[in-house]
Amino acid sequence: MERIPILKMGKFLIVSIQVDMHDELALALQEDLAEQIVKTRAKGVLIDISSLNLVDSFTARILGNMTAMARLLDAETLVVGMRPAVAMTLVELGVSLRGIRTAGNAEKGMALLEAIVAQQAKSNAPKST
Amino acid sequence: MPPKVRDTFTVRSDHDVVTVRQKARQLATELGFSLVNQTKLVTAVSELARNMVVWGGGGTVRMEIVKNGALQGVRLTFEDHGRGIPDIEQAMKDGYSGGSGLGLGLGGAKRLVDEFDIVSRVGKGTRVTITRWK
Ligand SMILES: Nc1ncnc2c1ncn2[C@@H]1O[C@H](COP(=O)(O)OP(=O)(O)OP(=O)(O)O)[C@@H](O)[C@H]1O
Numbered sequence: 001m002e003r004i005p006i007l008k009m010g011k012f013l014i015v016s017i018q019v020d021m022h023d024e025l026a027l028a029l030q031e032d033l034a035e036q037i038v039k040t041r042a043k044g045v046l047i048d049i050s051s052l053n054l055v056d057s058f059t060a061r062i063l064g065n066m067t068a069m070a071r072l073l074d075a076e077t078l079v080v081g082m083r084p085a086v087a088m089t090l091v092e093l094g095v096s097l098r099g100i101r102t103a104g105n106a107e108k109g110m111a112l113l114e115a116i117v118a119q120q121a122k123s124n125a126p127k128s129t
Numbered sequence: 130m131p132p133k134v135r136d137t138f139t140v141r142s143d144h145d146v147v148t149v150r151q152k153a154r155q156l157a158t159e160l161g162f163s164l165v166n167q168t169k170l171v172t173a174v175s176e177l178a179r180n181m182v183v184w185g186g187g188g189t190v191r192m193e194i195v196k197n198g199a200l201q202g203v204r205l206t207f208e209d210h211g212r213g214i215p216d217i218e219q220a221m222k223d224g225y226s227g228g229s230g231l232g233l234g235l236g237g238a239k240r241l242v243d244e245f246d247i248v249s250r251v252g253k254g255t256r257v258t259i260t261r262w263k
Pocket residue numbers: 057058176180181184185209211212213214220221225226227228229230231232233234235236255
């Protein structure tokens with residue numbers, strides 16, 4: 001079966017969704033991502049949806065699931081590149097992206113992810129007294 | 130002038146859902162729909178086609194171009210012969226799902242189009258008709 005590729009870049013995983021996903025493909029991505037986070041011990045995940053010209057309630061649910069799951073596995077997720085028309089449609093559809101962090105493009109997303117992960121490493125470090 | 134039927138599709142799987150939303154996109158593009166207008170229509174199509182597959186056991190989608198004076202639009206009819214919806218008012222409510230969905234499909238689809246009509250009979254099936262004007 002075809003799969004959405006997951007790339008490793010430093011401490012991060014990058015998922016670039018380039019095709020109009022059918023539901024099974026989206027579910028497979030969710031599973032693959034969990035597996036890769038554990039395997040690579042990635043601290044952050046960047047999901048690029050700039051190629052998607054449609055995000056419906058199912059896709060939105062999958063994005064939310066991936067974010068929640070990554071968090072449980074100690075990785076932060078950032079969704080980047082949402083098209084304006086898609087954002088406007090999601091609002092009217094009534095999908096809340098609460099809990100999902102977003103950034104305008106991959107470059108900004110990467111910088112933000114670096115900052116979030118660094119911040120967390122600091123607050124998780126044992127305090128020296 | 131009666132509406133011109135462009136295409137009828139059988140929708141049984143999540144692959145068919147992708148095909149039918151792409152066809153709807155094509156038609157809306159041909160008619161010169163704005164990007165936002167296209168995206169709203171296609172997202173509604175995706176929700177209703179998926180409902181047919183998940184809840185209605187599959188069905189057909191009819192796609193046509195409609196005219197009202199100088200106005201042009203796209204009308205789609207989703208028809209299945211599945212279990213039907215016992216309480217449409219409840220099903221339309223945001224957050225109500227008969228399963229593990231977000232329960233946004235029906236209410237959301239209605240908000241994304243200009244005209245929305247739903248007829249359902251328990252044990253007989255469901256028909257949803259939507260229209261979006263250019
Ligand atoms: N074609 C259909 N045949 C039978 N029941 C349906 C059909 N479409 C919708 N329903 C019923 O109406 C409910 C609400 O549909 P709706 O699309 O709003 O939410 P959902 O499909 O459960 O979740 P979501 O679309 O947010 O993923 C469904 O859970 C289902 O019980």
